[in-house]
Amino acid sequence: MSTILQIETPAHFNFTQNLHYLSRSPDECMYHILDGGIKRALQLEGQTIIIELREAASDKPALEVRFLCGNDTAQLQAAVSRYVREWLDLDTDLQPFYDCAVREPLLQHAVASFPGLRIMGIPDLFEALCWGIIGQQINLPFAYTLKRRLVEQFGEGIAYEGRQYLLFPDPAIIAGLSVGQLTSLQLTGRKSEYLIGVASLIAEGELSKEQLLASGSLQAAERMLLRIRGIGPWTANYVLMRCLRFPNAFPIDDVGLHNAIKHLKGMERKPTKQEITELAAAWSSWEAYATFYLWRLLY
DNA sequence: TTCCAGGGTAACG
């Protein structure tokens, strides 16, 4: 009946490792993980579909995608394939990072513990920016709660086999909200203003992923993001890492990164920014992956 | 109870 799309996976990719990362919060609302597979809704090529992603039982290491709901034209299949490759970062060769990490005291343990882990992406720019802003200065469980409220309140949902599959809210919807409609979800007034502002920029076509990628360099894209109210160095680099996929994006202000370093080095205090800069010199051009692996040590 | 959470802004000197 429905087509099964096969997607070959590269060396240094382990589906179970990544599934474990994706399972980290019971409050995650953008996909359902059950029985070794991921199911989620996607809006691609102007259509809304539900897919299931799991490891393929084939000779070559691969994933298989089932189309549970919606058409599966060749064009849509190609779009889904591109989406999955980007989401799971299947097109990056991790060998150079691993070559670097095995010689690096701070990274050895992490890369040995989570082989095949990749930076799980947030392909949608608006979702990535919202997630970054929501997560500023609050603990992660609460951030997941706030995201779920936002998505349940303002995102579209599709029911399938008794389960609700949610799409992230359209920027135009959020752009039209009042601050009060967001503070009622327990977002702060300030963050509510940030979200509405970012939504407006995207809805008006003044900010896009294409535009950021076309800027030519990490630094240029970072400068564009830093001009936006509510986006500082941490949020900019977080988005450059998880959405734009710059391997050298580096959220150096991240408290989780600070705690991981403190723990690994047996320090009594958190490292200073200068100390981190000196340590991270050895991760040059792979700062994003180093950060992601160190985060993984924390939970 | 206090302190910290995947920070950023605006108002100070």
Added chain:
DNA sequence: CGTTACCATGGA
């Protein structure tokens, strides 16, 4: 300019 108060809630 560098520094600081403030945001607002939940969990340890």
